[in-house]
Amino acid sequence: MVLKFVDEYRDGKLANQYAEKIANLATRPWKIMEICGGQTHSIVKYGIDQLLSPLVTLIHGPGCPVCVTPQSIIDLAIQLASTPGVIFCSFGDMLRVPGSSKDLLTAKAEGAQVRMVYSPLDALQLACDNPDRQVVFFAVGFETTAPANAMAVYQAKKQGIHNFSLLVSQVLVPPGVESILSASYHSPHESIHGLLAPGHVCTIVGYREYENLSCKYKIPIVVTGFEPADILQGIAMCIAQLEQGRAVTENQYTRAVNRKGNQQAKAIIAEIFEVVPQVWRGLGRIPASGLKLSLAYRAWDAEYRFSLRAESEEVKSECISGSILQGVKKPYECSEFGRNCYPEHPLGAPMVSSEGACAAYYHYRRGSQKE
Numbered sequence: 001m002v003l004k005f006v007d008e009y010r011d012g013k014l015a016n017q018y019a020e021k022i023a024n025l026a027t028r029p030w031k032i033m034e035i036c037g038g039q040t041h042s043i044v045k046y047g048i049d050q051l052l053s054p055l056v057t058l059i060h061g062p063g064c065p066v067c068v069t070p071q072s073i074i075d076l077a078i079q080l081a082s083t084p085g086v087i088f089c090s091f092g093d094m095l096r097v098p099g100s101s102k103d104l105l106t107a108k109a110e111g112a113q114v115r116m117v118y119s120p121l122d123a124l125q126l127a128c129d130n131p132d133r134q135v136v137f138f139a140v141g142f143e144t145t146a147p148a149n150a151m152a153v154y155q156a157k158k159q160g161i162h163n164f165s166l167l168v169s170q171v172l173v174p175p176g177v178e179s180i181l182s183a184s185y186h187s188p189h190e191s192i193h194g195l196l197a198p199g200h201v202c203t204i205v206g207y208r209e210y211e212n213l214s215c216k217y218k219i220p221i222v223v224t225g226f227e228p229a230d231i232l233q234g235i236a237m238c239i240a241q242l243e244q245g246r247a248v249t250e251n252q253y254t255r256a257v258n259r260k261g262n263q264q265a266k267a268i269i270a271e272i273f274e275v276v277p278q279v280w281r282g283l284g285r286i287p288a289s290g291l292k293l294s295l296a297y298r299a300w301d302a303e304y305r306f307s308l309r310a311e312s313e314e315v316k317s318e319c320i321s322g323s324i325l326q327g328v329k330k331p332y333e334c335s336e337f338g339r340n341c342y343p344e345h346p347l348g349a350p351m352v353s354s355e356g357a358c359a360a361y362y363h364y365r366r367g368s369q370k371e
């Protein structure tokens with residue numbers, strides 16, 4: 001397939017050809033999990049799951065960093081934003097993620113200093129412009145956001161800017177994927193047969209780690225892009241492996257991803273951060289699945305600078321985001337979906353982010369009988 005323009009990746013005729021290919025390939029039931037929320041969004045928006053053979057089921061995984069950010073970190077963000085002399089900066093998608101009692105937008109309405117920015121370097125500039133204030137940037141995301149966050153801290157140190165810091169909640173995808181694969185591998189019931197790995201994360205880190213996972217859990221993994229033709233081709237590659245009894249990692253997203261990843265991006269991440277255990281909302285603590293600022297850059301760590309400690313436990317509520325993020329349940333199986341939980345009034349993070357599975361189903365499948 002040689003395609004040049006984004007419209008070509010959304011071509012209905014091509015999508016139907018791939019759907020037909022998948023139907024011809026599949027001879028028994030297969031469950032494929034897509035990890036990335038961007039892929040989930042495309043699948044639901046374009047009805048890709050409804051195009052597929054009834055033998056192929058798509059399971060939506062935990063690939064939305066907003067959705068997996070723990071409630072305790074949101075509480076710390078609100079605490080910081082409410083601290084006199086602090087300007088708290090964040091991307092817009094974090095502002096409405098519920099903490100244990102409120103979200104950042106509510107805190108802002110109550111007088112907290114919350115600013116929406118488009119880049120960590122915007123926050124760094126704000127620190128330069130306000131030398132008498134402490135500026136904290138909410139560093140949330142997968143490996144995709146880590147290089148820019150690392151660069152902001154690198155620049156802060158280089159330029160001697162000491163009124164800037166990061167509140168870090170960076171998660172690493174492969175350990176999160178491994179936790180799900182391990183559970184599936186040891187369960188006779190909820191088995192995942194194949195995986196679509198997130199193309200954008202692999203542009204940074206490559207896919208060698210996924211090769212290890214394929215080998216260890218005997219599962220085909222296909223690094224996949226985000227457009228309908230990408231996703232359908234990724235599914236077809238996965239089904240072909242399953243039908244042939246193979247289990248290796250392949251790369252559908254060759255126009256952006258190579259095996260080793262982006263060496264410069266990986267180098268700046270390794271320079272600024274160290275790998276630590278991380279709590280994922282709904283999934284719990286996963287070893288070696290997060291990043292924190294390393295010792296040499298600890299002075300720019302907001303938790304260290306303000307002597308903060310995440311105290312609050314996950315609040316039990318009617319939200320079943322844990323089951324949604326593990327692909328065990330679909331959003332419409334939540335009793336709150338569309339009733340008490342909707343984008344203007346989210347009860348859980350998967351309804352906040354545009355990449356969250358609940359928000360995707362709300363926008364594109366609400367009221368549909370065949371969800």
Ligand code: SF4
Pocket residue numbers: 318319320321324331334335336337338341342346347348349350351358
């Ligand atoms: S619909 Fe709302 S309450 Fe239900 S799982 Fe999704 S975010 Fe949580």
